[in-house]
Amino acid sequence: MKHQLTRIEIVMADVKEKIATVVYMPGTRLPSVRAAANSYGFSPSTVVEAYERLQTEGTIYSRPGAGFYVAETTAPLSLTESGHNLDRAIDPLWVSRQSLEPSDNVLKPGCGWLPPDWLFEEGMRRGLRHAARGDATVISEYATPLGLPALRQLLTRRMAGLGIDAQPSQVMLIESGTQAIDLILRFLLTAGDTVVVDDPCYFNFRALLRAHRVKVIGVPYTPSGPDIETFAKILEEHKPRLYITNAAIHNPTGATLSHATAYQILQLAQASGLYIIEDDIFADFEVKPAPRLAALDGLSRVFYIGSFSKTLSASLRCGYIAAPNEWVESLLDLKIATGFGGGQLAAAVVLSALTDSGYRKHMSMMHTRLASARSQTLPRLEKLGIVPWLLPQAGMFLWCRLPDNNSATELANRCLSQGVVLAPGNAFSQSKNAENFMRFNVAQATDSRIFKVLAQALV
Amino acid sequence: MKHQLTRIEIVMADVKEKIATVVYMPGTRLPSVRAAANSYGFSPSTVVEAYERLQTEGTIYSRPGAGFYVAETTAPLSLTESGHNLDRAIDPLWVSRQSLEPSDNVLKPGCGWLPPDWLFEEGMRRGLRHAARGDATVISEYATPLGLPALRQLLTRRMAGLGIDAQPSQVMLIESGTQAIDLILRFLLTAGDTVVVDDPCYFNFRALLRAHRVKVIGVPYTPSGPDIETFAKILEEHKPRLYITNAAIHNPTGATLSHATAYQILQLAQASGLYIIEDDIFADFEVKPAPRLAALDGLSRVFYIGSFSKTLSASLRCGYIAAPNEWVESLLDLKIATGFGGGQLAAAVVLSALTDSGYRKHMSMMHTRLASARSQTLPRLEKLGIVPWLLPQAGMFLWCRLPDNNSATELANRCLSQGVVLAPGNAFSQSKNAENFMRFNVAQATDSRIFKVLAQALV
Numbered sequence: 001m002k003h004q005l006t007r008i009e010i011v012m013a014d015v016k017e018k019i020a021t022v023v024y025m026p027g028t029r030l031p032s033v034r035a036a037a038n039s040y041g042f043s044p045s046t047v048v049e050a051y052e053r054l055q056t057e058g059t060i061y062s063r064p065g066a067g068f069y070v071a072e073t074t075a076p077l078s079l080t081e082s083g084h085n086l087d088r089a090i091d092p093l094w095v096s097r098q099s100l101e102p103s104d105n106v107l108k109p110g111c112g113w114l115p116p117d118w119l120f121e122e123g124m125r126r127g128l129r130h131a132a133r134g135d136a137t138v139i140s141e142y143a144t145p146l147g148l149p150a151l152r153q154l155l156t157r158r159m160a161g162l163g164i165d166a167q168p169s170q171v172m173l174i175e176s177g178t179q180a181i182d183l184i185l186r187f188l189l190t191a192g193d194t195v196v197v198d199d200p201c202y203f204n205f206r207a208l209l210r211a212h213r214v215k216v217i218g219v220p221y222t223p224s225g226p227d228i229e230t231f232a233k234i235l236e237e238h239k240p241r242l243y244i245t246n247a248a249i250h251n252p253t254g255a256t257l258s259h260a261t262a263y264q265i266l267q268l269a270q271a272s273g274l275y276i277i278e279d280d281i282f283a284d285f286e287v288k289p290a291p292r293l294a295a296l297d298g299l300s301r302v303f304y305i306g307s308f309s310k311t312l313s314a315s316l317r318c319g320y321i322a323a324p325n326e327w328v329e330s331l332l333d334l335k336i337a338t339g340f341g342g343g344q345l346a347a348a349v350v351l352s353a354l355t356d357s358g359y360r361k362h363m364s365m366m367h368t369r370l371a372s373a374r375s376q377t378l379p380r381l382e383k384l385g386i387v388p389w390l391l392p393q394a395g396m397f398l399w400c401r402l403p404d405n406n407s408a409t410e411l412a413n414r415c416l417s418q419g420v421v422l423a424p425g426n427a428f429s430q431s432k433n434a435e436n437f438m439r440f441n442v443a444q445a446t447d448s449r450i451f452k453v454l455a456q457a458l459v
Numbered sequence: 460m461k462h463q464l465t466r467i468e469i470v471m472a473d474v475k476e477k478i479a480t481v482v483y484m485p486g487t488r489l490p491s492v493r494a495a496a497n498s499y500g501f502s503p504s505t506v507v508e509a510y511e512r513l514q515t516e517g518t519i520y521s522r523p524g525a526g527f528y529v530a531e532t533t534a535p536l537s538l539t540e541s542g543h544n545l546d547r548a549i550d551p552l553w554v555s556r557q558s559l560e561p562s563d564n565v566l567k568p569g570c571g572w573l574p575p576d577w578l579f580e581e582g583m584r585r586g587l588r589h590a591a592r593g594d595a596t597v598i599s600e601y602a603t604p605l606g607l608p609a610l611r612q613l614l615t616r617r618m619a620g621l622g623i624d625a626q627p628s629q630v631m632l633i634e635s636g637t638q639a640i641d642l643i644l645r646f647l648l649t650a651g652d653t654v655v656v657d658d659p660c661y662f663n664f665r666a667l668l669r670a671h672r673v674k675v676i677g678v679p680y681t682p683s684g685p686d687i688e689t690f691a692k693i694l695e696e697h698k699p700r701l702y703i704t705n706a707a708i709h710n711p712t713g714a715t716l717s718h719a720t721a722y723q724i725l726q727l728a729q730a731s732g733l734y735i736i737e738d739d740i741f742a743d744f745e746v747k748p749a750p751r752l753a754a755l756d757g758l759s760r761v762f763y764i765g766s767f768s769k770t771l772s773a774s775l776r777c778g779y780i781a782a783p784n785e786w787v788e789s790l791l792d793l794k795i796a797t798g799f800g801g802g803q804l805a806a807a808v809v810l811s812a813l814t815d816s817g818y819r820k821h822m823s824m825m826h827t828r829l830a831s832a833r834s835q836t837l838p839r840l841e842k843l844g845i846v847p848w849l850l851p852q853a854g855m856f857l858w859c860r861l862p863d864n865n866s867a868t869e870l871a872n873r874c875l876s877q878g879v880v881l882a883p884g885n886a887f888s889q890s891k892n893a894e895n896f897m898r899f900n901v902a903q904a905t906d907s908r909i910f911k912v913l914a915q916a917l918v
Contacts, residue, residue: 076646079792096795102603116599124598125591128804132587139583140575142773144561175634175776178799186670187535191650207796211645314601315802317634317776333538333552337666340637341559343774346805 007042011050014040016059019070021215022192030060030068079210091427092206098421107453109445110412110423110438112202112251113314114396118369118443120312120353120362127352131345138348142341145332147173147320151351155306155320162283163295164304166322172332173347175339177281177307177319178204181244184303184321185212187334188275194240198226200399200428200437202251202279205244218430221253223390225261228268235272243269247280247304248290252428252439253399254392256290266297276302281319284311284363285370287394299324311363312353318346370396373442380451381440384458389437398440406459408438414457420450466501470509473499475518478529480674481651489519489527538669550886551665557880566912568904569871569882569897571661571710572773573855577828577902579771579812579821586811590804597807601800604791606632606779610810614765614779621742622754623763625781631791632806634798636740636766636778637663640703643762643780644671646793647734653699657685659858659887659896661710661738664703677889680712682849684720687727694731702728706739706763707749711887711898712858713851715749725756735761740778743770743822744829746853758783770822771812777805829855832901839910840899843917848896857899865918867897873916879909 005013018024030036033051037044051068054060060068079093099111131138138148146152152171159166174180189195191213197205199218209216217234219226226245234240243265249256269276278293283306294304299322307319323331335342353359377398378388385403392398402408408424415422423441425434464472477483489495492510496503510527513519519527538552558570590597597607605611611630618625633639648654650672656664658677668675676693678685685704693699702724708715728735737752742765753763758781766778782790794801812818836857837847844862851857861867867883874881882900884893 076786076789077649077793078789079796093792093795096799097604097792100601100604100795100800113601116595119599121595121599128587128591128598132584132591136575136580138774139587140578140580140772140774142559142572142768145556145559175638176798178797179634182797190536190672204796204799207792211793211796213649309601309799313599313802313804314800315597315599315804317802317805327535330535330537333556333666334536334670336552336555336559337538337663337670338637338641339635340555340663340768341773343772343776343805345772345774346776346802 007040007046008050008053011036011040011042011047012054015050015054019059020210020213022213023215024070026070026072028070029066030070032067077211079207092203092210095203095421095423095427096207098416103421106419106421107444107447107450108421109440109450110421111441111444112423113310113441114366114443118366119314120356120359123353123356123358123362124313124316124349126356127349130352131348134348138344141344143173143344143347145336145341146171147342148344148347148351151347152320154351154354155322159294159304159322162289162292164292164299164322165295166299166304167325170299170325170328171320171322172328172335173342174319174321174335175317175342175346177279177305177309178208179317179339180305180307180319180321181205181277181279182208183331183335183338184277184305184323185209185242186338187327187331188242189214193242194238196231196234196238196240196243196274197430198245198250199430200252200425200434201244201430202246203423203427206428206430209244216430221250221255223253223255224258225255226265228261228264231265232268235268235274239272240274242275242277244277244279245293247278247283247292247294248286249282249392249395249397251282252397252423253389254395254397255390256393257293259291262291262293262296266293266301269301274301277305278302279305281305281307281310282395285367285395287367294322308350308353311366312350316346316349318350367394370394370443373446374398377440377442377445380445384451384454386438386454396441396443398442400438400440402436402438403458404436407435409435411438411454411457415453418453418457420453466499466505467509467512470495470499470501470506471513474509474513478518479669479672481672482674483529485529485531487529488525489529491526536670538666551662551669554662554880554882554886555666557875562880565878565880566903566906566909567880568899568909569880570900570903571882572769572900573825573902577825578773579815579818582812582815582817582821583772583775583808585815586808589811590807593807597803600803602632602803602806604795604800605630606801607803607806607810610806611779613810613813614781618753618763618781621748621751623751623758623781624754625758625763626784629758629784629787630779630781631787631794632801633778633780633794634776634801634805636738636764636768637667638776638798639764639766639778639780640664640736640738641667642790642794642797643736643764643782644668644701645797646786646790647701648673652701653697655690655693655699655702655733656889657704657709658889659711659884659893660703660889661705662882662886665887665889668703675889680709680714682712682714683717684714685724687720687723690724691727694727694733698731699733701734701736703736703738704752706737706742706751706753707745708741708851708854708856710741711856711882712848713854713856714849715852716752718750721750721752721755725752725760728760733760736764737761738764740764740766740769741854744826744854746826753781767809767812770825771809775805775808777809826853829853829902832905833857836899836901836904839904843910843913845897845913855900855902857901859897859899861895861897862917863895866894868894870897870913870916874912877912877916879912
């Protein structure tokens, strides 16, 4: 069941958040009890109790007569939002952890990937057999710093098909899409920087940014992209360093960026020196191509990301970055320092699968299968009063509004106890204004038990 | 040819180092020209020139009449030591980059791994074929958060053989040994923390720590481990958070930790709250088992690391961490946030290879081959006046003193132009006192051309 934050816990969480994002540095004096009470609008005794609990935890310490100070960090990094004894369901890591846990008999309409039998298993098996009898270097040696040249060439041709003009020398292979984003974050950000995300956005962007100890600001997402007026205001007021977003099919909404919004994002970014990460891991699900920021921008301030976890295999780790030319060398240094040489084997198997004669047919079958799963899931949800925010053109997600008075967090907790893992809205929402929303994966929602459990759990 | 740092460059490099390790924060006022001149022992005009160049670069700015201040960071993270126009050969990334670059006809006695035909190629091919016809889940799905259970169980049995008592629930799989270390650093450190490394140590520890913006202090390494008196002094004076070292066979020296030193390290660590990363990637090269810190400590403050890049394949990325119980959950959160689910395929192939009936025979052959390469390389080096610091019991490295008046950096640059990649001492040395040393990999030093090039390049 959901745990409501008490006022004391709100103050504690706020202080911890400010320490995590280095608004408060070690040694910083905290606001006086009276000043804090005024600014929170709580009573002084609430603040006193919160400060005392923080002191007991070792987060802050007091100097008699001089107030409270932020302790030198002694506890290792924790990514949970408000301490371990609170509800993790509003935590951006909750959905990942639940989805990844071993799970006989658990249904996972909340997870972010396709069932294994939807993926290109035959192509992967052929790719593995091909590698098993192939070149000894590919089996045994580190890759060159950028990674397997033949795959990088193929990727530039695929990007060219989306209007993105990248040279193979700008493309580097990374173990996964998430690691690719992480590498760029490490490269661009220092603790205390500000980053803009879509609200809602892929929950792991939020977890990842937390690991970088940066301030995160959400921009409301509309059916054609981020709300441009708010985006402009955020850039002006907060001078963020980076905006991170999905290309093609937005996670969780399934929306698609319009040409006009793409153009305006880039104009604003250029004027304010903003960098952009465009995460295109759903590219191959697209039916009608949407504009890519990386194409308009010519890879000047956009870092473009892709991977194959959603189409080929999540078990074989291979992602890539197409980076602005001027940053390639420094990014490579960082790649080597933090991961040493990459391997060649995963890249070689991916190359085999992408060039396999069956790949195109497989993807076209997947599109049909997704469309069919979508049209079967929609009426089942609507019967329960669960209504999609928009009808996506492609992809696996439906971002849905729950019937009034239903808390997505509470619903997710109730369904979890019945063996159904859901993806509650606030895991995706920086402003926590999606408590009435839920993301469904239509490919993981074919089992009728899901809807029985939902029907019982809804209020 | 080697570029000697001028006094101006020394001042510039020092200021940048202090910014990188957040001794100077953005907005910090730099010491006055007069104060700086005094503390460096240089003339005021040298400091003025250095400050002006730093200002031109945008690293610092001046307020008329008020001095110089550290600029807000605007340039992305750079791991090179002293700006791009200086000599990279003293840089911890130089050896990695040179070793990993594509290289027809280049000889690499400086690189840190075995030639591909020394690795367990046949076992890897069998493992790949096995995976190709195996379970669809292993081919297609994310692993569970900790990673493939069967491999984690095997790893605990292998650790038990070294006296390390780990439960499978404490062992997590990571894409590589380097990424395993990186994950722990992210978990334990914040910018400005202090970390102790061996001097000399594996150069990539230095590059990796640079990416974490921490202060690094070297402790002189002796033939039986770190110099304990200095180690104790460092702990007292600098209160470091972490010590990172190799187990079994020290890189670059080939030395082995003694039981007495291991015991003293742990006692000092416990008394001062120091954490330890013990990197055991050379475990399988060992002939006579050395003590493991993780065994003595019972995985209470030691994080134990391993991988298979040096014995099975560098192309298939798979490493692991055995972590103190209390940190497993938080480390897993961080693993998922920064890399999402791991894969299963690499782990499954590693498991096949390690349980392959040919593995033991392969490793025993590799030991013989290394011993033979060592005994062939030694006289060839000694003929050139290049003398090992000690005679290692095992492994691939010889840490050697060059004949007097030879700079390892200059020698490495001269040999590089002749197609021979070396590993100059100062890449491994935090204090830069190894300019007269060179690391040789005996398995990569079988070609007689190497010694001809060396003979010509020595002064």
